Amino acid sequence: MELTPRQMKMIEIVKEHQPISGEAIAKQFGLSRATLRNDLSILTMTGLLDARPKVGYFYTGQPVEPLLFDKLYHINVSEIMIPPLMILQTISVYEAVTTLFMYDVGSLYVKNEADELIGVLSRKDLLRFSISATAPEKTPVAMIMTRMPNIITITPKETILTAGTLLSRHEIDTLPVIDPEQPKKVIGKVTKTRIMDFFIQAGHDSEHPSF
The missing domain is CATH 1.10.10.10 (Winged helix-like DNA-binding domain superfamily/Winged helix DNA-binding domain)
Structure with a gap:
């Protein structure tokens, strides 16, 4: 490409x-x-x-060489995805904020007792809550998270180009990577930052190959 x-x-x-x-x-x-x-x-x-x-x-x-560019964009999401950080829907907003900053992530994936994905909690969700509400220690994350089916997901066999397009088109920062056989099971995540870091590293490696 x-x-x-x-x-x-x-x-x-x-x-x-x-x-x-x-x-x-x-x-x-x-x-x-x-x-x-x-x-x-x-x-x-x-x-x-x-x-x-x-x-x-x-x-x-x-510079990005055409052949390198083509190769990179056809790499599967499975090759760059990272472990997801998941929380139960019953934990409080206060606990979620603590977790988010402790692990320095932009979003948390919310699961039910069966470990199924039911929501995503982003920094934007937390900011909206902090502006309009109180008692974060008493409010469960299920009250403010983005719920299914309004969550954009991707499967591990799809390409990085597809992932980047979805992130850009929907103006989001993260995509849960789901098991194709179990659409509610999260097996990883891919973010704008992860994709950008991957391309920058690949470009650097092409200019400074190690032998």
């Missing part, structure tokens, strides 16, 4: 105008920011562009 003409043009725009916002890039094409979301996600996940909140996009100068 090679970069598309539009993606190549986006890189040139960023080189010339960096730092530049996503909205400003979209304006150059006469398109909406949402239309370019997948392209921007691909370019940042491969390390070609860097995005900084409230600043914009920068060109990193990182």
Whole structure:
């Protein structure tokens, strides 16, 4: 898989105008920011562009060879997924916050007594709760989590490209990796950060191979 003409043009725009916002890039094409979301996600996940909140996009100068690019995007999710961090639906919001910061993760997966995935609790969920409610030590996470079927999942045999597209399209930070035979059983997770780290490391390794 090679970069598309539009993606190549986006890189040139960023080189010339960096730092530049996503909205400003979209304006150059006469398109909406949402239309370019997948392209921007691909370019940042491969390390070609860097995005900084409230600043914009920068060109990193990182080259990606077409063959390497193709190889990386066809790697299965199973090869980069990491262990999920799961909590019971009965624990309190206070306990969930403690767990989230103790393990330095962006989201927690919520399970029932049968170890089935029933929800996802993100930092955004916790922030919304903290603004509008009190007594976190008495409120179970089941009251504020995002519930099934509103959770986007992926299977281990799907590609990293599919994972990145889902994360970008749905504007989420994490995807539970589920057992294809047991859709409620979580066997791993993949995040935006995990995918980006993988591509950056792969790019670094291609430039500085170890013998």
